[in-house]
Amino acid sequence: MNLEIDFRSGIPIYLQVVERIRERIAASQLAPGDQLPTVRSLALELRVNFNTIARAYRILDETGIISTQQGRGTYVTNTPPPEASEKIRQKALTELARRSFADAERLGASPEEFNQILKDQVAHWQQTGRLSNPDSDN
Amino acid sequence: MNLEIDFRSGIPIYLQVVERIRERIAASQLAPGDQLPTVRSLALELRVNFNTIARAYRILDETGIISTQQGRGTYVTNTPPPEASEKIRQKALTELARRSFADAERLGASPEEFNQILKDQVAHWQQTGRLSNPDSDN
DNA sequence: AGTACAATGATACAATTATACAATGAGACA
DNA sequence: TGTCTCATTGTATAATTGTATCATTGTACT
CATH class of the missing domain: 1.10.10.10 (Winged helix-like DNA-binding domain superfamily/Winged helix DNA-binding domain)
Incomplete structure (x- = not known):
């Protein structure tokens, strides 16, 4: 899950x-x-x-x-109607964003610093066509 | 003890x-x-x-x-405190970023869409001085 | 004495876990 | 077919753990 x-x-x-x-x-x-x-x-x-x-x-x-x-x-049993689903989805995403920043904060990163890292991640994804592998640099 | x-x-x-x-x-x-x-x-x-x-x-x-x-x-605590070595910290942050995008994907959002939401979150944080409250609209 | 404040204790409460229980289904076998 | 057994599933209840709130105690200062 x-x-x-x-x-x-x-x-x-x-x-x-x-x-x-x-x-x-x-x-x-x-x-x-x-x-x-x-x-x-x-x-x-x-x-x-x-x-x-x-x-x-x-x-x-x-x-x-x-x-x-x-x-x-x-x-x-049931899925909520589409408009409700979209609302839940939006909320889930903002909530996920919030959690991510909170986790970053615990690692000592400001929202700005973490946002930069996220941007780099997207750039890398656009180049390679996939999200980077967690083991890529071990 | x-x-x-x-x-x-x-x-x-x-x-x-x-x-x-x-x-x-x-x-x-x-x-x-x-x-x-x-x-x-x-x-x-x-x-x-x-x-x-x-x-x-x-x-x-x-x-x-x-x-x-x-x-x-x-x-x-398991997560290294903010004063941990820079290398470990960077690795933890990129891993967190990767996992965040993976979670967003699971919720049906493209990296671009999620990145937009992240940007909005930072903007909101800059306005209010804090990360938004998880219970704000329950 | 009296007041204010910090430290500690007493009590009730909420979240999680431990343990025993009941319902269901699959397979063995008469 | 029937039913037995047993593993797997969710359920019920009490014990354990941290939390919240207020009462009590001690100390310093007027």
């Missing part, structure tokens, strides 16, 4: 999981009928207790966009 | 705890990822109230060298 959650943000993990999954559904990365990871497998991936994931799933279930079934698994 | 605290020194207990733990980390007796004692267990050991330990932990958390997580515990 590769969900990005921040243990140091002060935002409860279960709420972060709710948001990240809503974003994936809004971005059609998860379509109706798709099965979500089991509470245990996602918990293992995120290194948290599976009850924390279960709590997130329960919230999503109560809002009706997924369906959790004991013994079977959890499945996506 | 066996922290040396002097109750008669006149120096507040929570400040002594802060100093003792800083020393342990500086001496690599506590490594990144290591879990510190819970506020209650350390309080029991030192015969003080656990709020006093919590206060010490909060100070260390604010300086970024440990991370306290409700319900989970407190851990020595």
